[in-house]
Amino acid sequence: MSNIRLRSDEDLILLHVKADDRRQVIEALGRRVEAKGYINERFIPRLLEREEAFPTGIETAYPIAIPHIGGDCTQPFLAVAVLDEPVMFGDMGGVKSELAVRLVFLFGITAPEDQVQVLKNFMAAFTMREHLESLLGIESEIAGLELLETLLGDGFEAVYR
Amino acid sequence: MIKIVVACGGGIFTTTLVTDQIKEILKKAKIAHKVTPAKLTEVASISDADLIVVTGKFGTDTKNVANIPIIAGIALVTGVGKEEFADDLVKKVKELEGVE
Numbered sequence: 001m002s003n004i005r006l007r008s009d010e011d012l013i014l015l016h017v018k019a020d021d022r023r024q025v026i027e028a029l030g031r032r033v034e035a036k037g038y039i040n041e042r043f044i045p046r047l048l049e050r051e052e053a054f055p056t057g058i059e060t061a062y063p064i065a066i067p068h069i070g071g072d073c074t075q076p077f078l079a080v081a082v083l084d085e086p087v088m089f090g091d092m093g094g095v096k097s098e099l100a101v102r103l104v105f106l107f108g109i110t111a112p113e114d115q116v117q118v119l120k121n122f123m124a125a126f127t128m129r130e131h132l133e134s135l136l137g138i139e140s141e142i143a144g145l146e147l148l149e150t151l152l153g154d155g156f157e158a159v160y161r
Numbered sequence: 162m163i164k165i166v167v168a169c170g171g172g173i174f175t176t177t178l179v180t181d182q183i184k185e186i187l188k189k190a191k192i193a194h195k196v197t198p199a200k201l202t203e204v205a206s207i208s209d210a211d212l213i214v215v216t217g218k219f220g221t222d223t224k225n226v227a228n229i230p231i232i233a234g235i236a237l238v239t240g241v242g243k244e245e246f247a248d249d250l251v252k253k254v255k256e257l258e259g260v261e
Contacts, residue, residue: 054169092169112176
């Protein structure tokens with residue numbers, strides 16, 4: 001079970017991120033994850049390419065983006081960026097062309113069928129206005145980690161210092 | 162037995178979510194089914210399916226090489242319009258099965 005849980009820690013929760021565009025946010029998150037050794041050097045270039053072809057912005061009360069790809073990842077993880085000012089992500093649903101996103105969730109998924117519950121918990125939680133607002137207003141990395149741990153259940157593993 | 166292919170950009174996150182929920186919907190409606198994941202890039206060339214559900218940028222008004230109907234499943238990701246989607250899906254599946 002342990003190796004399929006999405007791991008996160010305080011280094012993977014980025015608050016008050018300032019970025020000019022989605023690429024910068026994804027790269028900032030990617031650097032943190034790569035430093036942990038959870039992904040190899042191909043992950044981020046492939047992810048950036050994928051995001052342009054098949055965007056992952058999702059329209060919710062406060063739009064979110066969930067960049068992810070398969071492969072090039074050894075430890076499943078979740079890394080989060082909370083931005084001061086939104087950047088534009090393409091709309092996955094294709095209803096609008098772009099969404100102004102302040103919450104970016106970078107996922108490392110290694111066994112989707114075994115990880116379906118945590119993904120379900122994630123979507124259920126972060127399509128709710130109150131949880132989105134909680135995360136947007138979060139004051140510390142550790143509080144962010146605790147919030148995720150509360151909302152995501154057993155499929156998520158918070159590592160505290 | 163209805164054969165459904167679920168496709169998103171990476172064939173991972175939303176595909177997994179949507180596949181899981183479609184299975185639940187069809188189980189509840191007591192419809193025998195087989196749901197397989199795919200990537201959006203594969204959608205145009207899929208020939209062995211009755212229905213394709215996509216979450217992502219893919220013209221749902223277009224059909225693929227085998228003329229398999231394509232519907233949008235984003236409602237199962239965001240949860241908005243989920244009930245309507247379930248009703249539509251069951252209706253569509255029954256239509257398709259009626260034809261065969």
